[in-house]
Ligand SMILES: Nc1ncnc2c1ncn2[C@@H]1O[C@H](COP(=O)(O)OP(=O)(O)OP(=O)(O)O)[C@@H](O)[C@H]1O
């Protein structure tokens with residue numbers, strides 16, 4: 001699904017001042033592209049993903065994702081957009097501690113009204129795809145960091161969104177595990193053709209999967225190259 005940002009700015013009010021998190025960002029990502037986004041802490045990487053995920057609204061500018069004009073969405077449309085169009089993965093996996101891997105992956109399906117049988121089938125298929133078949137009944141505390149992240153990725157893919165956003169998904173992992181997670185995201189991209197926006201500092205390790213490198217600095221795109 002194509003993504004288009006035109007003149008997008010985001011300012012956060014902080015007391016009497018405003019913090020510019022993004023400034024006049026223009027960006028077009030064609031459907032199916034794998035984009036790596038990097039930049040120093042505070043450069044606006046998470047803000048960019050949050051806006052594209054419709055978790056927040058820009059202060060100015062417009063964002064269009066496929067048929068969705070994100071600034072025009074009603075509350076219901078926003079919920080539908082987020083559920084069906086965007087899968088998002090974070091540095092801290094945000095799994096529900098009391099639920100098994102299966103339970104966590106089934107959650108978006110439950111919220112979307114799937115029957116117990118269909119939910120279980122879909123969650124099992126996703127966990128198998130993530131190489132977690134024999135961990136499917138484990139709760140998050142019974143999983144390694146890399147396994148927890150794979151569960152979180154499976155959950156993000158539950159409703160087969162065309163867009164996968166990952167915000168430093170390897171930030172909490174050792175370098176070996178980080179490589180495995182990046183390779184997994186690369187494989188998902190290859191096998192599913194989803195559009196992937198990956199925020200990471202592991203540029204070397206992600207390089208084999210990436211077509212495009214974007215660097216943010218002080219809320220602006222200062223580098224945008226095809227590789
Ligand atoms: N909710 C908020 N309220 C106020 N300022 C914010 C808020 N969220 C982000 N900011 C500010 O906006 C700027 C961009 O933040 P953002 O989280 O997008 O950076 P980042 O590139 O993801 O950094 P990191 O690598 O540390 O995750 C920073 O200066 C940050 O302090």
Ligand SMILES: [Mg+2]
Nearest residue numbers: 045046047167
């Ligand atoms: Mg961030």
